[in-house]
Amino acid sequence: MTTVASSASRAAEILSRPVTLNGLTVPNRIAMAPMTRMFSPGGVPGEDVRSYYARRAAAGVGLIVTEGTYVGHDSAGQSDRVPRFHGEEQLAGWARVADAVHAAGGTIVPQLWHIGMVRKQGQPPFAEAPAVGPSGLRIDGTEGTGNAMTQQDLDDVIGAFAEAAAAAERAGFDGVELHGAHGYLVDQFLWAGTNRRTDAYGGDPVSRTKFAAEIAAAVRANVSADFPVIFRFSQWKQEAYDARLAETPEQLEAILAPLAAAGVDAFHASTRRYWLPEFEGSDLNLAGWTKKLTGKPTITVGSVGLDGDFIGAFMGEGSPVQGIDNLLDRMEREEFDMVAVGRALLQDPEWAAKVLAGRFDELKPYDAASLKSLS
Numbered sequence: 001m002t003t004v005a006s007s008a009s010r011a012a013e014i015l016s017r018p019v020t021l022n023g024l025t026v027p028n029r030i031a032m033a034p035m036t037r038m039f040s041p042g043g044v045p046g047e048d049v050r051s052y053y054a055r056r057a058a059a060g061v062g063l064i065v066t067e068g069t070y071v072g073h074d075s076a077g078q079s080d081r082v083p084r085f086h087g088e089e090q091l092a093g094w095a096r097v098a099d100a101v102h103a104a105g106g107t108i109v110p111q112l113w114h115i116g117m118v119r120k121q122g123q124p125p126f127a128e129a130p131a132v133g134p135s136g137l138r139i140d141g142t143e144g145t146g147n148a149m150t151q152q153d154l155d156d157v158i159g160a161f162a163e164a165a166a167a168a169e170r171a172g173f174d175g176v177e178l179h180g181a182h183g184y185l186v187d188q189f190l191w192a193g194t195n196r197r198t199d200a201y202g203g204d205p206v207s208r209t210k211f212a213a214e215i216a217a218a219v220r221a222n223v224s225a226d227f228p229v230i231f232r233f234s235q236w237k238q239e240a241y242d243a244r245l246a247e248t249p250e251q252l253e254a255i256l257a258p259l260a261a262a263g264v265d266a267f268h269a270s271t272r273r274y275w276l277p278e279f280e281g282s283d284l285n286l287a288g289w290t291k292k293l294t295g296k297p298t299i300t301v302g303s304v305g306l307d308g309d310f311i312g313a314f315m316g317e318g319s320p321v322q323g324i325d326n327l328l329d330r331m332e333r334e335e336f337d338m339v340a341v342g343r344a345l346l347q348d349p350e351w352a353a354k355v356l357a358g359r360f361d362e363l364k365p366y367d368a369a370s371l372k373s374l375s
Contacts, residue, residue: 022265026062032064040084062106132153148337152215177232256293260294268301269286285300312368346371
């Protein structure tokens with residue numbers, strides 16, 4: 001049986017290894033997962049946001065992936081408290097965040113986001129902007145109140161992502177993450193359930209990937225060659241947890257290969273539980289399959305450190321399936337390269353420092369009350 005002491009030693013050794021994403025060296029294997037917080041009035045990240053990210057970098061998080069930030073397209077979002085990645089004041093605020101994270105010893109990428117048909121018309125920051133998507137369909141497949149995108153719409157959104165990426169590099173960020181997951185705009189194109197187009201952007205998996213690949217290519221062309229471009233994707237969607245982009249590894253490869261060819265340097269594979277196998281006949285999770293199929297570095301995520309059961313597994317209690325040794329085993333055999341931690345880092349800014357130091361007994365179970373502040 002693995003002892004707590006040996007688990008602590010393995011965690012310190014394995015998770016402390018640097019990892020390279022294109023031209024970026026991340027000091028360790030722990031990332032902060034992107035989580036929408038809505039603490040940026042007017043879309044401007046302020047001092048509290050700056051301190052929130054810097055605290056986690058100072059406590060050992062190697063790579064900060066920011067909360068989703070709206071790109072410069074009027075239909076991109078539906079809250080004036082979600083940060084934007086366009087506008088002079090907004091970008092100045094983000095530059096201060098990047099500076100603070102670097103001063104704390106971490107690296108940081110903004111997640112660039114367009115919510116697509118999730119948007120409800122009449123909401124800020126641009127109340128008159130319609131919802132837009134591949135076919136004007138909601139996640140449940142019903143007709144929405146928005147518009148199927150024209151070629152001009154597609155070009156405008158592609159340009160907005162490319163400009164946001166260039167702004168990130170100018171502001172001193174270490175790379176960008178493109179949000180292609182969870183039923184938002186890019187994912188609406190990837191998924192057959194919301195993409196019913198009959199033009200070049202719809203049909204088979206490769207055609208449904210065309211929009212995402214064009215965004216990636218435009219971003220790649222608008223930043224330096226060594227500036228990392230990460231693509232986050234998921235099978236599941238908001239309110240459609242059983243949805244799947246791919247039923248087989250071959251279908252997944254058809255989606256991922258055009259993105260890798262377009263300039264994506266790493267993939268962030270979002271699952272709800274990282275330890276679950278993605279396809280029958282293999283223990284590989286979604287990040288593991290992604291690395292096997294593309295050869296690119298991958299980030300896994302999904303309920304890491306989320307609850308008391310997980311903490312018990314860290315301490316050698318109960319089932320080891322979700323525990324630290326299973327995670328470390330997978331990382332040691334190079335199934336994936338990094339692990340992203342979400343809500344556990346909201347609960348405890350010191351989570352990474354405690355794990356890296358083997359202080360498992362100090363880990364705190366997640367409490368939803370942590371969502372109410374930027375502690």
